[in-house]
Amino acid sequence: MGPDTTLTSKIKFVTQAALGWVVLIAILVTSVSYGGVEPLTWSLLAFFCLFLFAVQLALDIFDDLPKSVTKLTTVGSILFVVLVWIAFQTQPIDLPVSLHSAWENVPSASPSISLNPISGYHALLRLLLYFFVFWIILRSANDPDRALVFLKVIAFWSSAMAIYGLWAAATGSNPLTGEEKRTVTGTFINRNSYATYAMIGLIANLGVYFREVTKAAAGSEIRLILRDFLESFFSQGWLFLVGFILCFAALLASQSRAGFAAAGIALLVFFYLHMKRRFFDQRFALSTALVISIFLVATLSLGVLTRIVSLDQEALRFIVYPRILDAIMEQPLLGYGLGAFQDSFRAYVPIEASRAEWFFAHSSYLENIYEMGIPAAALFYFALGLFFVSMLRGNLKRERNRAFSNVALAVFAGCAFHSLFDFSLQIPSVTLLFVTVMAIGWAQAQPSKRSSRRS
DSSP: HHHHHHHHHHHHHHHHHHHHHHHHHHHHHTTTTTOOOOOHHHHHHHHHHHHHHHHHHHHHHHHHOOHHHHHHHHHHHHHHHHHHHHHHHHHHHOOGGGSOOGGGGGTTSOOOOOOHHHHHHHHHHHHHHHHHHHHHHHHTTSSHHHHHHHHHHHHHHHHHHHHHHHHHHTTTTTTTTBBOOOOOTTTOOSSHHHHHHHHHHHHHHHHHHHHHHHHHOOHHHHHHHHHHHHHIIIIIIHHHHOOOHHHHHHHTTTTTTHHHHHHHHHHHHHHHHHHHHHHTTTTHHHHHHHHHHHHHHHHHHHHHHHHHHHSSSHHHHHHHHHHHHHHHSSTTTTSSSSTTTHHHHHOOOOGTTTOOOSSSSSSSHHHHHHHHHHHHHHHHHHHHHHHHHHHHHHHHHHOOHHHHHHHHHHHHHHHHTTTOOOOGGHHHHHHHHHHHHHHHHHHHHOOOOOOSOOO
């Protein structure tokens, strides 16, 4: 019975690792195709991940769920309610008082709360895709060694994307997007979306870098501290420091002001969380000084900070925001349906902004309130806030492997800020990378009774 049990455990371990790796590689590769925005791209990925999710459920049935999963019950229940509401918005209903007056123009159609039910179905499929990826990565990242390798792969991939983006901008030709631009967009059409992607890579590189250079046993002498730092730096640390520089340079060269500010917020959160345990660690101080110095040198030498500051203010979004609020108050409880913003907002676009097509609200918060309705959007953001607070509490209590949740919390803060002014988390590849980092961070955020200096 013993050998059979051991063999079964090995099979589960290998299968779980394979599922995690396949999903991670799939979502990273998908970003090469315009950030995964094409319906064919994310649809195929969704059905592929559905199959992998079914395999994952088969594994979970015969396994005890860890604490990292059971603690998601409340957040998951709230999000499930929101998902049910979004699905209900797309369904034909016979309640005239609940329907938008636009349905009077198409009497032959089956009316629903959503003004674009087809887009609602698409949005639901994307949300399910994000859930599939989160769940599989969460289960795979419960192993800390595998979680570390996942984070390293994300860091390396982000560095490679930064190199490509900088090269494309330097040459003025981007073969993958077919556009000629001098700003860095990577494989994304929109530079602001790429800025969020680069920010996630920047924090991932920084998290792995600090883990590498501060993981050695503490020494009491400066000579030993310096020796440990140099050994860890030249063994692997320098790779991720270079990755940090590349992602930072690409982010700056994207000329996204909100992206730059989001990166600053993410860095502040990261350093705060790391210093909660490393304030008196000389090696941390040394490596921090090195990172900050390179950060400043890169900023000044590239000269892109000046270009960011000198950019003309894109004021159109601030003209549109009040009109979005007006539209929200016309349908405050029911919303217009997830994914229906572009089609339904045309009637509200002010004349000053009418020369452009408004595919997004340029504020994910406003757009979600507009589409879901105030109650559903409030539940949605309450669940996300609860997720953040729960992970933060686990991070502050945990004794080891805090680097993962440090990265996740910093990325969460940066993306939350950028979403105030843009729609980066409405781009599939950005959201897929975001939920992957969240899954890794949450899996390793639960308190550990074993003490260790390893962060």
